[in-house]
Amino acid sequence: MPAAVVFDCFDTLIMSRPLPGPEEFTTCLAEVLALDRRCAGEVVHTVFSAVFAAMADRSALQPPTMGLLDEALRERGEPRESADLEKALWHALGCADPGQYALCEPAADAMRRAAAAGHTVRVISNCYLPGNLMLRLMHRMKVPEVYDRTLFTADGGPKKPDPRAFRLIGEGDFERRVMVGDSEEIDIAPAAALGWDTVRVDPGGPDLTDLLTLLDL
Incomplete structure (x- = not known):
C-alpha cells in the first residue's frame, strides 16, 4: 500500500553550515x-x-x-x-553563498525511489525563508521535484514538533505515514507519537537504507 513519505528539509534533504547570526x-x-x-x-x-x-x-x-x-x-x-x-x-540567510547549502544525495536518491514506487512524497521544514524562497533554494540545490505538497513554517502556522504540523503535511487517505528527519526531538518523537513510522538521518553520515527497507525498495 502506498505511503505518505515526509522528508524534513534542512540537515536531511539539504545540508547546511551554521546560519549567519x-x-x-x-x-x-x-x-x-x-x-x-x-x-x-x-x-x-x-x-x-x-x-x-x-x-x-x-x-x-x-x-x-x-x-x-x-x-x-x-x-x-x-x-x-x-x-x-x-x-x-x-x-x-546565506542563499547567495555557494558554500552554505548542499544537497544530501542519499536522501535525494531515496526520495526519487519512493516516488517511483508510487509513494506520495512531501517536504516539511521549520524555517525562516518564506515558501517561494524555500522552493527556489530546493530547485537550486536540485532536490528532486517529486513531492506533491510542502509545509514551510516561515509562511506562518504550526511548526514541528506541534502535532498540527504533522497532521497538515500528512493529510490524505494513507494507511501509512513515514517521517524522515535528523532530529529526534522535533522530527522523530512527535511523528512516532502519532503512529507514524520514522527514519532518522544522521547529517554526519546520511544513510537512507532503513527507509528503503521500510518501503521494500
Missing part, C-alpha cells in the same frame, strides 16, 4: 535595503525575538517572516517592496 543579518539588511545600521539592528532584533519566542513555545504558531520584516520596517518609517524584502532574506 544577528550581526551578519544586520549587515546584510543594512546593505541590501539601504538602511543605517542602527535601524537594521532594531529590525533584526524585532524579527529574531518574535521568531525565537514562537520557536521556544511548542504550541505557538510561527509568525510569517515576511510579515514580521515588513511590519518592523514600516514601524520605523522605512517600508520596502516585497521583492526587496525577499532579496534581503535570501542574502541574509
Whole structure:
C-alpha cells in the first residue's frame, strides 16, 4: 500500500553550515535595503525575538517572516517592496553563498525511489525563508521535484514538533505515514507519537537504507 513519505528539509534533504547570526543579518539588511545600521539592528532584533519566542513555545504558531520584516520596517518609517524584502532574506540567510547549502544525495536518491514506487512524497521544514524562497533554494540545490505538497513554517502556522504540523503535511487517505528527519526531538518523537513510522538521518553520515527497507525498495 502506498505511503505518505515526509522528508524534513534542512540537515536531511539539504545540508547546511551554521546560519549567519544577528550581526551578519544586520549587515546584510543594512546593505541590501539601504538602511543605517542602527535601524537594521532594531529590525533584526524585532524579527529574531518574535521568531525565537514562537520557536521556544511548542504550541505557538510561527509568525510569517515576511510579515514580521515588513511590519518592523514600516514601524520605523522605512517600508520596502516585497521583492526587496525577499532579496534581503535570501542574502541574509546565506542563499547567495555557494558554500552554505548542499544537497544530501542519499536522501535525494531515496526520495526519487519512493516516488517511483508510487509513494506520495512531501517536504516539511521549520524555517525562516518564506515558501517561494524555500522552493527556489530546493530547485537550486536540485532536490528532486517529486513531492506533491510542502509545509514551510516561515509562511506562518504550526511548526514541528506541534502535532498540527504533522497532521497538515500528512493529510490524505494513507494507511501509512513515514517521517524522515535528523532530529529526534522535533522530527522523530512527535511523528512516532502519532503512529507514524520514522527514519532518522544522521547529517554526519546520511544513510537512507532503513527507509528503503521500510518501503521494500
